[in-house]
Amino acid sequence: MKVNSLENLLADELRDIYSIENQMIKSLPKMAEVAVLEDLNATLENLFKQTQNHAQRLEEICNDLNIKPRGKKCVGMQGINEEVEELILADAEPEPLEALPW
Numbered sequence: 001m002k003v004n005s006l007e008n009l010l011a012d013e014l015r016d017i018y019s020i021e022n023q024m025i026k027s028l029p030k031m032a033e034v035a036v037l038e039d040l041n042a043t044l045e046n047l048f049k050q051t052q053n054h055a056q057r058l059e060e061i062c063n064d065l066n067i068k069p070r071g072k073k074c075v076g077m078q079g080i081n082e083e084v085e086e087l088i089l090a091d092a093e094p095e096p097l098e099a100l101p102w
Contacts, residue, residue: 014062
């Protein structure tokens with residue numbers, strides 16, 4: 001998408017943020033599943049609920065602005081999720097997993 005106006009920039013940024021939130025919705029349950037510490041698990045589950053709310057609010061904002069929120073994938077967030085998935089699939093021990101900055 002060519003960004004040639006503030007409206008285009010806003011639409012592009014909203015799509016990027018929406019992509020981030022939806023990617024987190026997919027990855028947070030996986031992180032919570034491998035979390036051994038109860039506090040970390042609870043934090044991840046709480047973050048999951050907040051992220052769902054964020055995505056819903058972004059949909060409402062986009063709807064109000066006549067912007068389609070879908071159609072862009074944030075490659076930065078995709079990279080983070082791939083790293084997390086790699087660690088989960090590596091069958092790492094719980095202690096190193098708990099040390100990750102999630």
